[in-house]
Amino acid sequence: MSAETDLDDAEVIRRARRDSAAFSVLFDRHAPALHRYVTRRLGDSMADDIVAETFLTAFRRLGRYDTDYRDARPWLYGIAANLIGKHHRAEVRAYLSLARTGVDEVAESYADRVEARVTASAAQRDLVRALAALASKDREVMLRQAGQGHRLRGRRSGLRHAARRERSGHRAVLRHPRQHDLSLSRLADGLPAGPVHQR
Template identity: 60%
Template structure:
């Protein structure tokens, strides 16, 4: 087995532990998670800020790798937690991006891939209403909801990312969804995100 394939097959925790004495091993963590993290940050802040926030996230992670809990094999919650904290510094940018999405209906992640104009018209209207409702959520509720809906994290991973208890995540997401449903006339825009069981 080549060195490259051995690194590529390693768990995130193993890569981080190895990077403590072989810093170049950390590059694989970037290659694994940067694209998804960039999509998440782009949806939160827009394309202009996403590159910087993702770079800052991995720089902070690299600097903190000595404190990473290697009992956690998946580094996604840790990385998304760092990114969410950095996004918190850009709250005004996020709210502006959501307001722009509300006005234009253009999602910076999906816009380049949308082809059919009839689908685009109805999607634009829905995105505008959703963006306005998201902009009105408290930051903690928005963070929890979007880590699950856009970041693809589980409730447990979201709790790890935010440094809160899983019950807090459930409560924030429940309140965020209830508020979104009220503001969107009973429609639940996050219904495609599966509800986690009470024990999960």
């Protein structure tokens, strides 16, 4: 290996294209300085991962390296800089998501996520049972209204109040639809929840 350590980077890369073990010379030669560079940019906790990914990317792209350039440092630093930029963009996206949703995916525990999924699953089963108990005409109206509600999600003014006002009536109707003699099409027309009055 001592003969390979005397070679310039371009020659090491030529050899590494035929014998992957020769790539270790490039790693040994440039990894310590690259690690210091990444540490200054991202901190020590990310440096190992970025340096490893830099050399993995370089290894995968050996065939594209222009061996007219004898020193591979600019190429390696360019790969590392791209990975650092990718890390920064992901970090910004995570912060924007946190600001938008208020949910920190990293801080939220696995148990909390499981509990939320179980709760949602139970609610979905209750909803499906309630929908199954409805007459097909009424079920169609409810599903159509749910689809319109999805499109109108951004219009919040007035909807919260209307939802609170009708929530108690809906609960009773979904539990005992026949007792309430309710036509759900009245709900679709915006009429208050309650029994249908015959004229």
